[in-house]
Amino acid sequence: MNRRTRILLPLALAGSLALAACGGNDTGQEPADSDKLRVATSTTVYADLVQQIGGDTIEVSPVIDSPAQDPHSYEATSRDKLSLSKAQLVVANGGGYDAFMDVLAQDLELPDSAVINAVDTSPVAHEDEGEHEGHERAESEHEGHNRAEAEHEGHDHEDGHTGEAEGADAHAGHDHAAYNEHIWYDLESMRLLTDEIATRLGTLRPVDAESYKNNAAALNDELRGLESRVAALQGPLESTAFAMTEPVPFHLLEDAGMTDATPEGLSESIEGGGEISPQALNEMEKLFSNDAIDVLAYNTQTESPQTERVRALAEAAQVPVIDFTETLPANTTYVSWMDTNIRALEALTS
Numbered sequence: 001m002n003r004r005t006r007i008l009l010p011l012a013l014a015g016s017l018a019l020a021a022c023g024g025n026d027t028g029q030e031p032a033d034s035d036k037l038r039v040a041t042s043t044t045v046y047a048d049l050v051q052q053i054g055g056d057t058i059e060v061s062p063v064i065d066s067p068a069q070d071p072h073s074y075e076a077t078s079r080d081k082l083s084l085s086k087a088q089l090v091v092a093n094g095g096g097y098d099a100f101m102d103v104l105a106q107d108l109e110l111p112d113s114a115v116i117n118a119v120d121t122s123p124v125a126h127e128d129e130g131e132h133e134g135h136e137r138a139e140s141e142h143e144g145h146n147r148a149e150a151e152h153e154g155h156d157h158e159d160g161h162t163g164e165a166e167g168a169d170a171h172a173g174h175d176h177a178a179y180n181e182h183i184w185y186d187l188e189s190m191r192l193l194t195d196e197i198a199t200r201l202g203t204l205r206p207v208d209a210e211s212y213k214n215n216a217a218a219l220n221d222e223l224r225g226l227e228s229r230v231a232a233l234q235g236p237l238e239s240t241a242f243a244m245t246e247p248v249p250f251h252l253l254e255d256a257g258m259t260d261a262t263p264e265g266l267s268e269s270i271e272g273g274g275e276i277s278p279q280a281l282n283e284m285e286k287l288f289s290n291d292a293i294d295v296l297a298y299n300t301q302t303e304s305p306q307t308e309r310v311r312a313l314a315e316a317a318q319v320p321v322i323d324f325t326e327t328l329p330a331n332t333t334y335v336s337w338m339d340t341n342i343r344a345l346e347a348l349t350s
């Protein structure tokens with residue numbers, strides 16, 4: 001046992017005195033937990049990745065731990081601030097997605113060394129700085145969907161973020177990145193993040209650095225397995241056009257070779273809680289019945305009468321609907337969640 005009894009005992013004593021004094025039942029200060037590295041993450045997605053790498057040497061608390069909470073509109077509470085103040089490492093998506101984390105980090109004056117932003121190691125968060133090569137190729141290769149593309153000439157659908165880039169107001173005044181910020185739907189980004197998490201945890205706790213590295217390697221093997229299944233879909237799904245009720249699963253669908261044919265602004269306005277115009281609904285109906293959209297990616301997590309109408313239009317036209325969620329469903333891991341998502345795409349090819 002390597003208990004730092006000398007340091008922990010007075011702390012424990014102080015803790016129980018404080019409890020007795022205020023009659024609270026907060027058990028967050030137990031000595032056993034003080035031995036663990038504390039990590040705070042913005043969502044359950046990042047909490048799971050950190051947990052897989054840190055195992056039982058860490059204690060992870062996601063700020064948003066309920067699938068019913070929408071990270072886009074979330075505002076941090078004083079409890080969240082307390083949680084971040086106790087954390088030795090903070091993991092956020094970044095890129096304006098979980099802006100409440102930036103606010104907290106700023107308030108607490110956390111040094112950069114205590115924060116990981118997933119966008120920093122993500123290739124999709126930086127590809128807009130380059131040539132858009134992959135996107136242009138996708139556009140010219142999908143000749144089977146001329147109709148959908150012709151109707152949207154001049155709009156850049158391939159990024160799936162047009163509305164966010166041009167009109168941050170669609171997302172309730174948050175600063176938005178010039179790329180689709182739902183980067184956890186890009187497996188490569190999560191694989192690179194995994195390495196970064198292992199490195200940073202190892203710096204904080206050198207005695208476990210080796211095991212963090214091993215855990216990250218095991219996780220990365222699984223992620224590579226998922227990536228190759230996605231890559232294998234690029235041929236079979238290359239002439240498949242999708243529409244999204246929200247731009248959440250964009251990176252996965254793009255990596256599977258599919259083309260984004262979502263009418264301009266539609267997914268962004270749904271995600272921003274806005275109304276879908278009757279014109280946009282008419283357009284959806286036309287695209288579904290003209291076979292210009294082969295599959296609807298549907299976010300079940302923020303279902304509304306509006307999104308249900310879009311779903312009903314797809315079903316009426318016998319267009320397959322795939323359910324996605326923005327954050328990790330309860331009682332699952334990132335890997336098994338993505339496995340389920342990829343299975344749904346694989347089912348399109350059979």
Ligand SMILES: [Zn+2]
Binds near residue numbers: 182246247271
């Ligand atoms: Zn979102």
